[in-house]
Amino acid sequence: MKLRADIANVYRELHSWVGVVAGLFLFIAFYAGAISMFEPALETWLTPRISLPEAVPLERAPELMGKVFAAFPESRRSYTIVVSTDPDHPARMVWSPHPARHGHGSQTLMMAALDSRGRLVTAQRRPSSVAQVIDTLHQQMGLPLPHEPAMIVMGFITLGYALALVSGTLIFLPALARAIFAVRLKGSVRRKWLDLHNLLGFCSLPFHIVMALTSVVFAFHDVIFTVQAEFLSHEQGEVRQGGHGMRAMAALSQQGMHPAHETTALTPAEVVSILSREVPGFTPDTLDYSTRPGSVPMLRIAGHDPGHIMRGPNSGFTTMDPFTGRLLWRDYLPGYQSRSFAALTSFFSLHFGSYGGAPVRWAYLVLGFAGAFLFYTGNRLWIAVRRRKEKASGLESDTRGTRILWRLTVGCCAGCMAGIAIILLVAMFQPGLNVRLSPFWLYQGVFWLFMGLACLGILDGFWFFLVASILNLAVVAGALRHFGTDSETSLGVALVALVLGVSVGYSLWRKMRLRSVPSSAH
Amino acid sequence: MKKKPLDNRRWLAKALAGLIPGAVLSLGVMVLVGHLCGSTGNPMTMSAQWLMWLAAFLWIICICACFLFRTGLGAWLGFGWMACLVWLINTLISGSDVSGGS
Numbered sequence: 072m073k074l075r076a077d078i079a080n081v082y083r084e085l086h087s088w089v090g091v092v093a094g095l096f097l098f099i100a101f102y103a104g105a106i107s108m109f110e111p112a113l114e115t116w117l118t119p120r121i122s123l124p125e126a127v128p129l130e131r132a133p134e135l136m137g138k139v140f141a142a143f144p145e146s147r148r149s150y151t152i153v154v155s156t157d158p159d160h161p162a163r164m165v166w167s168p169h170p171a172r173h174g175h176g177s178q179t180l181m182m183a184a185l186d187s188r189g190r191l192v193t194a195q196r197r198p199s200s201v202a203q204v205i206d207t208l209h210q211q212m213g214l215p216l217p218h219e220p221a222m223i224v225m226g227f228i229t230l231g232y233a234l235a236l237v238s239g240t241l242i243f244l245p246a247l248a249r250a251i252f253a254v255r256l257k258g259s260v261r262r263k264w265l266d267l268h269n270l271l272g273f274c275s276l277p278f279h280i281v282m283a284l285t286s287v288v289f290a291f292h293d294v295i296f297t298v299q300a301e302f303l304s305h306e307q308g309e310v311r312q313g314g315h316g317m318r319a320m321a322a323l324s325q326q327g328m329h330p331a332h333e334t335t336a337l338t339p340a341e342v343v344s345i346l347s348r349e350v351p352g353f354t355p356d357t358l359d360y361s362t363r364p365g366s367v368p369m370l371r372i373a374g375h376d377p378g379h380i381m382r383g384p385n386s387g388f389t390t391m392d393p394f395t396g397r398l399l400w401r402d403y404l405p406g407y408q409s410r411s412f413a414a415l416t417s418f419f420s421l422h423f424g425s426y427g428g429a430p431v432r433w434a435y436l437v438l439g440f441a442g443a444f445l446f447y448t449g450n451r452l453w454i455a456v457r458r459r460k461e462k463a464s465g466l467e468s469d470t471r472g473t474r475i476l477w478r479l480t481v482g483c484c485a486g487c488m489a490g491i492a493i494i495l496l497v498a499m500f501q502p503g504l505n506v507r508l509s510p511f512w513l514y515q516g517v518f519w520l521f522m523g524l525a526c527l528g529i530l531d532g533f534w535f536f537l538v539a540s541i542l543n544l545a546v547v548a549g550a551l552r553h554f555g556t557d558s559e560t561s562l563g564v565a566l567v568a569l570v571l572g573v574s575v576g577y578s579l580w581r582k583m584r585l586r587s588v589p590s591s592a593h
Numbered sequence: 594m595k596k597k598p599l600d601n602r603r604w605l606a607k608a609l610a611g612l613i614p615g616a617v618l619s620l621g622v623m624v625l626v627g628h629l630c631g632s633t634g635n636p637m638t639m640s641a642q643w644l645m646w647l648a649a650f651l652w653i654i655c656i657c658a659c660f661l662f663r664t665g666l667g668a669w670l671g672f673g674w675m676a677c678l679v680w681l682i683n684t685l686i687s688g689s690d691v692s693g694g695s
Contacts, residue, residue, distance in 0.1 A: 077598035081660055084601050230612075230656055237657045287649045295645045296636045298620050302683065303627045303634030303641075305690075402637070411639050418646065 074245055082238035090239065091453050091476060093231040094446035095483045099213035100225075100286075101446065102487050105439025107206040108424055108432045109563065111385055115159040116553070116560040117199035117498045123184040124192055126156040126163040131185070132339040135164050138191040139183045146181070152339045152358040154374075159557075162194075201498040204510040205491060210289075213487060215515045226290025233283040240276065243269055261459055264452040271445040278438050285422040336368070336393045345396040352376050352406055356386060360393065368393055377428040379405035380413065380420035387416075436567070443484075450480040477532065478525045485535035486521030488571065490514040492542035495564075499549040533582065536575050543572030599663065606665020608656070614672035615655030621679035623648035628686045 074082075106113070127135050132152055139146055143166070150166035162182030169178065180196045211221035212228060272279070337345070339358055346355050355374040362368045370393040373386040381387040387405035391398055401407045408416060420426050424435035457473045469477070494510040525535055546568035550561045623644045626632075632640035655672060662668035 075599075077600070078661070081599050081601055085604075085660060230653065233653045234656055237653075284646075284649060284653070287653060288646060291649060291652075292645055295620070295623070295648050296634075296641065298624065298648075299627060299632070299634035299636070299641055299644060301634075302624045302687065303632050305633060402639070409639070411643070415639065415642050415646070 074241060079242055079245070082241045086235055086238040086242060087453055087456075089231045090235040090446075090449050093228050093235055094449050095479060096212040096214075096225075096228045097232055098443045098446045098484055099487045100209055101439050101442035103205050103209035103213070103491065105436045105443065106491065106567075107202070107209050108436045108439065109560075110202045110206050112557075112560050113202035113205070113564070114198050116557050116564070117201055117502070118159075118196065119502070120158065121161060121182060121194045121196050123161045123182060123194055124186045125184070126153075126161055127185050129154065129163070129340045129343060130338075132163055134189070135183060135185055135191075138185070139164055139166075139193075142191055142193075143181070147362065149359075149361040151360070154339070154343060154355045154357065165196075168195075199498050199502065201494050201510045204494060204514065207511065208491070208514065213514075213518065215519075222290050226287060229283060229286040229290060232279075233287060236276075236279050236283050239272060243273065247273070259455075259459075261452065261455040264448050264455050268445065268448040268452050271441055271448065275438055275441055275445065279442065281418065281421040282442070285418055288418075337396050342370070342372070342391065342393070342396065345391075346372065346374075349398060350389070350401075350404060350407055352378065353387070353389075353404060374405075376405040377426075379426070380417050381405045381423075381425040382416045382419055384423040384425050386425075440571075447480070447484055450476065454480070474528070475526075478528055479522075481532035481535050482522035482525030483518075485525070485532075485539040486518040488539040488575070489521060489535075489542050490517040492539070492546050492568070493517050495546050495568075496542070496549055499546075499553050533579060536579055540572045540575040540579065543568045543575070547572065597663075599661070601660065603665035603668075604660070607659045607662055607668045610662070610665065610668035610672050611656035611659030614669060614676050615659060616652055618672050618676040618679060619648045619651035619655060621676055621683060622651055624683050625679055625686075628683065628690075 129152075136150075136152075139150070145168075146166040150164060152164055153160055153162065156163060162184055164183045165180045167178055168181055178198070180198070182194050182196055184192050184194075186192050207218075210225070211218065212225050214221040214224055216224065342358055343355055346353065353374050353376050355372050357373045359371040359373065360368055361371070370391045372389050372391060373383070374389075375381060375386050379387070382403040382405075387403055389398055389404040389407075390400045398404075402409070402412045403416065405416075424431050454473055454477050457476075458469065461470055461473065491514065494514050497508075497513065498510070521535055524530060525532070547565045550565035550568060553561050553564075626647065627634065627640070627644050630640055632638065632644060634641055636642070636645075659668045659672070662671055
């Protein structure tokens with residue numbers, strides 16, 4: 072395949088410039104995204120365990136629900152029955168004291184249980200928000216803005232990401248057969264970074280195509296759906312009002328439901344037995360009951376099926392008529408979707424890595440860090456190319472452009488690594504501090520401190536990465552100290568932080584050695 | 594006469610053409626396909642969701658292709674007239690829907 076020389080040149084320029092600008096944000100998105108693959112495990116691990124009497128069997132859930140409704144009438148509006156309880160989620164019934172935020176991120180939950188004499192015991196669970204903050208950093212690419220504007224800015228950056236991806240592929244394709252797997256680690260610095268960047272980019276191309284397309288959709292789906300509602304809806308009804316998501320789902324799933332007063336609701340045990348009969352293979356995790364003012368109660372069931380792709384990051388969904396047990400809506404039910412819906416779900420699932428269980432999550436963790444490294448190599452390559460050109464034209468030191476990009480790259484990458492390490496360390500050693508000081512702003516403080524210091528140019532880039540490496544090694548120590556609660560997660564966190572800390576440290580050590588023995592390689 | 598080689602001198606105008614008329618064009622094509630396949634625009638339906646992905650995909654293509662125009666004005670006109678055409682057809686279709694339905 073041969074691309075016309077001037078077109079190739081246009082896309083090469085575009086790839087460098089768009090890639091360099093978007094790369095800084097994408098590093099944060101991929102680095103935080105890789106960690107957020109284990110968000111639920113991380114949240115549970117960092118949240119102190121609540122001691123409650125042993126959960127009542129599912130068959131006794133109605134008794135528990137009755138007592139909770141009597142003591143906390145507001146819980147009727149929205150509550151959850153947990154199907155499989157464990158030491159980290161010990162309550163059979165939970166509800167949010169702030170129902171407006173229900174279903175979005177980590178929130179304070181009320182948990183209820185019955186003691187041996189059948190008396191109601193409640194406790195409040197305040198989950199550590201660190202895992203949620205890392206996910207927010209991923210979604211917002213670290214932008215210190217409120218969610219809505221951040222998502223719009225993020226959307227434009229992802230369009231740049233898509234452009235960089237397409238242009239990068241176009242310019243690399245002609246040289247594909249010759250250059251793939253040719254990693255010349257010795258020789259010129261520019262060639263090393265180019266080969267690493269090409270190899271990483273090519274091997275993870277399908278992953279990046281999925282990420283670019285899905286993130287554009289995550290940013291702009293509301294706008295696109297509003298246009299659809301405006302120009303395609305034939306009704307003047309609810310959907311046309313621009314509200315989408317839950318409202319539309321409620322409207323769709325309540326079609327043909329029984330009015331609430333005609334019959335009594337099914338018990339959770341009956342719901343679970345209907346599910347195991349109707350949709351074997353789907354394991355329900357939670358039964359979410361909610362009643363909107365002036366409408367019939369709704370039952371949304373979240374569950375998983377490791378053998379199938381799932382719509383959400385951790386689960387698939389269905390809705391049921393809580394009176395008749397009829398499944399109202401199977402479009403997001405793993406393994407029971409129509410082919411077209413399954414194809415749609417696969418886009419989300421490929422973004423979230425919500426298929427195939429733990430091995431796929433670990434693979435996504437590796438791909439995420441590799442993605443972050445890809446953007447780092449891209450920026451290093453840009454700098455190496457510019458330095459070569461500048462040296463060839465007789466300049467002794469970097470020009471302003473090269474210097475600024477180098478400082479931004481150092482501040483952004485090291486600041487992101489250090490910021491995340493620090494909020495994890497604070498959560499492990501000083502959980503109280505995270506309550507008083509939002510981890511999001513703590514991260515932002517560290518990040519912008521790194522950015523500021525790097526941009527001032529007082530210190531060499533080496534020291535920033537050294538601090539990032541040491542902080543990650545401190546996370547290893549913290550994770551091992553935290554071992555008592557959940558050894559599996561502790562080991563996982565320690566392992567990931569060790570690999571990060573050691574690999575950054577090793578590259579610094581190599582660099583130091585190269586500096587002390589001046590070679591002709593540069 | 595040999596054409597001048599393509600360059601990135603008018604990159605901002607071209608990029609804005611991909612972003613603005615490119616978006617109008619992508620959304621227009623989405624609405625047109627929606628009309629043709631009888632979608633209701635309810636976000637929980639399959640057709641609406643496929644159309645949403647289609648719009649995003651087309652917009653990305655516009656943003657990648659806008660740099661192939663020789664001038665910024667050419668990019669604006671290129672995407673602009675296509676967008677006008679698509680939305681004209683959409684208006685005609687929805688007009689005939691309303692008159693046919695009433």
